Amino acid sequence: MEKRKKLKPWNEAMRLNHRGLKLFCKRYPQMVLSRFISVIWTALAPYVGIYLSALIIDEIAGKRDMERLQFLVTITLLCAALIALGSALLGKWRETQNAGLGLKMLGIYSEKLFGMDYADLDKTETAELLSTIRQNQNGNGWGLYRMLGSYEALCSAVLTLLGGISLTVSLFLSRVPESAGAYTVLNHPIFVVLVIAVMLAITYIAPALSNKAVSYWALNVDSHRLGNRMFGFFGRLGYQREIATDVRMYRQDRMCEKYNRDKNNTFGSNGLFAHLSLGPMGFYSAASSAMSVVFTGVAYVFVCLKAWAGAFGLGAVTQYVASITKVSGGVSGLISTLGDMRNNASFLETVFQFLDIPNNMYQGSLTVEKRSDRKYQVEFRNVSFKYPGSDNYALRNVNMNFEIGKRLAVVGMNGSGKTTFIKLLCRLYDPTEGEILLNGIDIRKYNYAEYMMLFSVVFQDFKLFALKLGENVGARADYDNDLVLESLKKAGFSEKLTDMQSGVETYLYKDYDKDGVNVSGGEAQKIAIARALYKNAPFIILDEPTAALDPVAEAEIYSRLNDIVGDRTAIYISHRLSSCKFCDEIVVFHEGGVVQQGAHASLVADENGKYFELWQAQAQYYTE
Numbered sequence: 226m227e228k229r230k231k232l233k234p235w236n237e238a239m240r241l242n243h244r245g246l247k248l249f250c251k252r253y254p255q256m257v258l259s260r261f262i263s264v265i266w267t268a269l270a271p272y273v274g275i276y277l278s279a280l281i282i283d284e285i286a287g288k289r290d291m292e293r294l295q296f297l298v299t300i301t302l303l304c305a306a307l308i309a310l311g312s313a314l315l316g317k318w319r320e321t322q323n324a325g326l327g328l329k330m331l332g333i334y335s336e337k338l339f340g341m342d343y344a345d346l347d348k349t350e351t352a353e354l355l356s357t358i359r360q361n362q363n364g365n366g367w368g369l370y371r372m373l374g375s376y377e378a379l380c381s382a383v384l385t386l387l388g389g390i391s392l393t394v395s396l397f398l399s400r401v402p403e404s405a406g407a408y409t410v411l412n413h414p415i416f417v418v419l420v421i422a423v424m425l426a427i428t429y430i431a432p433a434l435s436n437k438a439v440s441y442w443a444l445n446v447d448s449h450r451l452g453n454r455m456f457g458f459f460g461r462l463g464y465q466r467e468i469a470t471d472v473r474m475y476r477q478d479r480m481c482e483k484y485n486r487d488k489n490n491t492f493g494s495n496g497l498f499a500h501l502s503l504g505p506m507g508f509y510s511a512a513s514s515a516m517s518v519v520f521t522g523v524a525y526v527f528v529c530l531k532a533w534a535g536a537f538g539l540g541a542v543t544q545y546v547a548s549i550t551k552v553s554g555g556v557s558g559l560i561s562t563l564g565d566m567r568n569n570a571s572f573l574e575t576v577f578q579f580l581d582i583p584n585n586m587y588q589g590s591l592t593v594e595k596r597s598d599r600k601y602q603v604e605f606r607n608v609s610f611k612y613p614g615s616d617n618y619a620l621r622n623v624n625m626n627f628e629i630g631k632r633l634a635v636v637g638m639n640g641s642g643k644t645t646f647i648k649l650l651c652r653l654y655d656p657t658e659g660e661i662l663l664n665g666i667d668i669r670k671y672n673y674a675e676y677m678m679l680f681s682v683v684f685q686d687f688k689l690f691a692l693k694l695g696e697n698v699g700a701r702a703d704y705d706n707d708l709v710l711e712s713l714k715k716a717g718f719s720e721k722l723t724d725m726q727s728g729v730e731t732y733l734y735k736d737y738d739k740d741g742v743n744v745s746g747g748e749a750q751k752i753a754i755a756r757a758l759y760k761n762a763p764f765i766i767l768d769e770p771t772a773a774l775d776p777v778a779e780a781e782i783y784s785r786l787n788d789i790v791g792d793r794t795a796i797y798i799s800h801r802l803s804s805c806k807f808c809d810e811i812v813v814f815h816e817g818g819v820v821q822q823g824a825h826a827s828l829v830a831d832e833n834g835k836y837f838e839l840w841q842a843q844a845q846y847y848t849e
């Protein structure tokens with residue numbers, strides 16, 4: 226079992242909850258308002274009924290004035306109808322405002338993810354944090370979701386308490402007549418204080434016991450998270466289409482089954498939470514319920530004794546029992562909600578740990594010069610780079626200048642730093658040492674969004690959306706149809722396009738449309754190339770552009786590369802050297818550094834160079 230956590234101090238817990246509420250007030254003020262107004266309405270409405278029915282019962286038990294009785298009944302019915310109407314209207318408003326609450330939460334996290342420095346997004350810690358938040362939310366809504374509920378409950382408890390108190394005060398003030406003999410003890414202040422103390426004690430103990438039970442979730446947050454994670458993984462394995470072949474091939478369903486049936490896992494019948502439920506959690510929970518019943522008993526005894534002794538009429542008995550129960554409900558609601566907010570604090574802390582990840586990347590404001598001749602000069606000046614959290618240099622002392630409008634090939638073995646070089650060029654990361662210059666100015670000084678517009682990159686692990694083909698190519702919903710067609714044609718996708726019944730309107734994959742088309746790895750890559758062409762940026766970068774293509778498709782793409790690229794500056798990353806022969810300039814990476822640079826003919830002539838070695842290694846497959 227993992228180490229148990231401590232609960233947060235009260236002030237810290239409340240600070241975290243308030244921060245959560247403020248976040249929603251700022252983003253979704255109507256939603257928060259609809260929740261609070263509904264709660265106020267729901268909390269106050271019952272008192273109208275309690276008060277009016279007491280008047281009716283008193284009238285029946287007392288003067289029995291028919292006219293007044295009729296009046297009271299009419300008013301009661303009218304109020305009930307108005308309250309029901311108000312509740313329905315408010316309920317609808319609340320429902321509309323709160324529709325898609327899950328999506329609203331996702332929106333908060335997505336916005337953070339979209340705006341985060343790529344370097345942070347790429348960190349394992351960030352992924353861990355996000356996954357923890359999700360797992361916590363899946364288990365009992367811990368985090369933002371629960372916080373919203375807590376404030377509602379808090380508001381409801383306070384109102385219930387105030388309403389209850391206002392109707393209960395007279396219970397303690399109304400006196401038993403002196404003629405009642407021994408019952409006059411009920412009038413004695415010490416007795417009254419004693420009764421109030423007993424009731425308050427029970428009222429306090431019941432939710433305190435319940436909070437104690439719930440606190441086991443917060444105290445075992447790590448086990449809970451791990452259990453939820455495993456549950457999520459094994460429980461959903463069958464739903465994942467992309468692993469369906471592996472699952473069948475290796476019968477991985479047996480592994481799932483073993484986990485799902487394992488009684489010892491976190492939520493299994495012999496697991497941690499089962500033990501806690503059977504043990505302390507269950508005990509505290511049961512004791513809390515028992516205490517609530519004891520309270521009702523004490524309330525009834527006290528109220529009935531006073532009525533029996535003649536302190537008030539029959540009608541008041543129902544009012545007092547109902548309102549005293551409300552007071553107790555209010556107090557216990559208050560205590561349990563405050564306790565719940567404290568229990569939730571450590572989960573909220575995780576949420577804010579994620580939302581508070583700072584953007585450390587320097588954001589310059591310089592405008593990128595828009596050049597119709599696309600003459601952009603890029604220079605790497607003594608650039609070294611270590612990935613965050615890594616001690617090793619992925620790139621070391623890279624110096625390079627590239628000429629505009631040329632085709633540059635970047636070659637080298639796996640792990641030699643080719644992709645890292647591109648990521649630095651596109652400012653997904655900033656160099657650890659040295660600088661990268663665009664037209665003589667450090668790229669950090671440019672406006673980031675404008676700088677990004679200079680590059681079209683087809684990354685090796687690019688992803689397409691299960692949306693329309695046109696939307697994928699244009700990367701927007703209102704894409705330019707002709708430009709999409711032209712880009713697809715240049716990328717060599719025309720033939721496949723003629724098979725697609727709805728043309729560029731055809732959905733890729735079948736996630737959102739049963740007539741969607743599944744594309745092969747090679748076809749997907751062509752679409753990704755078309756997307757890069759559509760963007761029409763001055764630099765086009767293809768990271769292993771042909772890795773997923775068959776040899777015929779590869780030859781076809783390469784024979785047309787010049788046409789595809791046009792007057793852009795093109796950078797190809799490849800470890801198939803034969804594909805790069807046509808490039809004006811080839812840069813050879815090895816262990817994070819540039820070891821050679823030049824045209825194919827001169828590089829291959831240097832028999833001591835890395836390029837010659839790589840060339841020979843690959844050539845043997847073709848020359849035998």
Ligand code: ADP
Nearest residue numbers: 347612615619638639640641642643644645646
């Ligand atoms: P190539 O593209 O030439 O195959 P990369 O640029 O991907 O090589 O990788 C260069 C080095 O950086 C390798 O040692 C690799 O393990 C390391 N590396 C790549 N990505 C990361 C990352 N996100 N975090 C830490 N190290 C990384």
